[in-house]
Amino acid sequence: MKSHSMRLAALAAVLLAGSCAAPSNGDLMNADAELNHPITVQPQYSSVKLSYSGSNAGLMPEDAAKLESFVQDYKERGNGAISVSAPDGPQSSLAITYFGERLAEMGVPRARILVGSHPVTDGDGRVELSFVSFVAHTNPCGDWSVNAADTASNLPMPNFGCAVQNNIAAMVANPHDLEHPRDMDQADATRRATVVNKYEKGEITQADKRTSDKATEQSAPGTDVTN
Numbered sequence: 001m002k003s004h005s006m007r008l009a010a011l012a013a014v015l016l017a018g019s020c021a022a023p024s025n026g027d028l029m030n031a032d033a034e035l036n037h038p039i040t041v042q043p044q045y046s047s048v049k050l051s052y053s054g055s056n057a058g059l060m061p062e063d064a065a066k067l068e069s070f071v072q073d074y075k076e077r078g079n080g081a082i083s084v085s086a087p088d089g090p091q092s093s094l095a096i097t098y099f100g101e102r103l104a105e106m107g108v109p110r111a112r113i114l115v116g117s118h119p120v121t122d123g124d125g126r127v128e129l130s131f132v133s134f135v136a137h138t139n140p141c142g143d144w145s146v147n148a149a150d151t152a153s154n155l156p157m158p159n160f161g162c163a164v165q166n167n168i169a170a171m172v173a174n175p176h177d178l179e180h181p182r183d184m185d186q187a188d189a190t191r192r193a194t195v196v197n198k199y200e201k202g203e204i205t206q207a208d209k210r211t212s213d214k215a216t217e218q219s220a221p222g223t224d225v226t227n
Contacts, residue, residue: 033161037138039168041175046073047130052086052095070129071106078131079176083114085128092117095127136175138165 048070050063059067074082082103086095096115103113118128141162148157172178195205 031156031160033165036156036158036160037162037165039136039138039165039178041134041136041179044133044135045130046070046078046133047128049124049126049128050099051125052091052098052127054091054094067102067129068106071103071108074131074133075107077133077174079133079174080131081112081114082108082129082131083116085116085118085130087120087125087127088117089120089125099127099129134175134179136169136172136178138162138169141166 048066050059050067052059058064071082084096084099084103086092086099096117100110100113100115104110139162141159143158143162146157169175174182198205
């Protein structure tokens, strides 16, 4: 009887210790920061309106600067196509051609340039360029609603991992990558053949470093190992 009671006591102690050491998913907070502060990705619409008076006149310096900045923004974080919408009228076709060619000259692939027209409203005859990008964000930090001195549950504070998640959301180059991985680029057949040929000959396969890089590298000196 005494042995049986000791076994029950030991089992209870183990269960109690386990409940204190392992946070439960059913509690308010989890030990995983990604679950506490999930990063969400949402589309964001960006547009700019520019005045167009004719292909010979081009754009005013202020509008030209806006166009350059807008296209650079698209190339850095835009997803999909960039659209050009000209107001209906006799200049519509000329405006579409003008901006389409300008975008191509600035490095936008022609396959990603969509063109169209729209009715003139409120006398606004400007051409509108637009694209869609993605923005990543998570909930704001600073939740200190739980008493940090109360450690009976052995669970992290509500603010746990919030700063890390916010930093990741702010630093990611393309937030769309958090939802869908990018397609792999095509293999470099020439470089691959060079590496394979060197490997078969027992030569070093990596590219040689530039002289300037060799002078500034801080790698540790090699050592000879003898048996």
